[in-house]
Amino acid sequence: DAKTTQPNSMESNEEEPVHLPCNHSTISGTDYIHWYRQLPSQGPEYVIHGLTSNVNNRMASLAIAEDRKSSTLILHRATLRDAAVYYCILRGQGGSEKLVFGKGTKLTVNP
Amino acid sequence: EAQVTQNPRYLITVTGKKLTVTCSQNMNHEYMSWYRQDPGLGLRQIYYSMNVEVTDKGDVPEGYKVSRKEKRNFPLILESPSPNQTSLYFCASSPWNLGYGYTFGSGTRLTVV
Numbered sequence: 001d002a003k004t005t006q007p008n009s010m011e012s013n014e015e016e017p018v019h020l021p022c023n024h025s026t027i028s029g030t031d032y033i034h035w036y037r038q039l040p041s042q043g044p045e046y047v048i049h050g051l052t053s054n055v056n057n058r059m060a061s062l063a064i065a066e067d068r069k070s071s072t073l074i075l076h077r078a079t080l081r082d083a084a085v086y087y088c089i090l091r092g093q094g095g096s097e098k099l100v101f102g103k104g105t106k107l108t109v110n111p
Numbered sequence: 112e113a114q115v116t117q118n119p120r121y122l123i124t125v126t127g128k129k130l131t132v133t134c135s136q137n138m139n140h141e142y143m144s145w146y147r148q149d150p151g152l153g154l155r156q157i158y159y160s161m162n163v164e165v166t167d168k169g170d171v172p173e174g175y176k177v178s179r180k181e182k183r184n185f186p187l188i189l190e191s192p193s194p195n196q197t198s199l200y201f202c203a204s205s206p207w208n209l210g211y212g213y214t215f216g217s218g219t220r221l222t223v224v
Binding site for chain 1: 151169211214
């Protein structure tokens with residue numbers, strides 16, 4: 001079973017901010033939170049990751065709740081090219097790379 | 112260019128005919144992994160490898176084999192393919208440092224008839 005829970009779909013308008021939520025209530029203290037996205041007909045693409053603090057990069061921002069049981073991927077100004085399926089996964093230390101992707105959130109961006 | 116290369120991109124084969132899907136990365140990554148993606152089921156991990164000669168099962172390993180004899184290569188072997196292995200397959204690699212994400216290949220669309 002997936003260790004993360006995401007809404008099946010979300011919709012946004014172009015040039016508006018988008019907040020994609022992810023719940024991970026069973027996260028352990030050494031789990032990193034990773035986000036990937038998959039554009040149609042392409043392989044998944046790494047977006048951002050974090051452990052405890054909020055993170056920013058050129059693609060997005062990641063806001064992590066204080067108890068780490070949830071996180072939010074923030075796209076500051078959605079473009080049509082951001083329409084994709086977004087996956088939130090947990091990646092832990094401790095010798096296993098068994099990763100569970102879940103079904104992700106399909107983001108639709110309206111012009 | 113840093114990349115994960117899968118071959119072939121498309122493959123149609125018959126039930127029972129052994130096949131290998133190759134995966135190669137040029138980034139000197141320790142971790143490599145195989146996934147299959149099916150409509151409505153998302154990405155499911157088949158096998159992963161944390162270094163040369165170290166492999167382990169993911170969520171759906173039945174019917175598949177892997178090997179990691181060299182750091183750069185991680186082939187996926189279907190000894191006796193069946194129609195339920197018709198799927199889109201992705202290979203991915205990552206450095207051991209969890210501060211980096213996985214780089215995925217472009218995918219291999221396999222049809223078993």
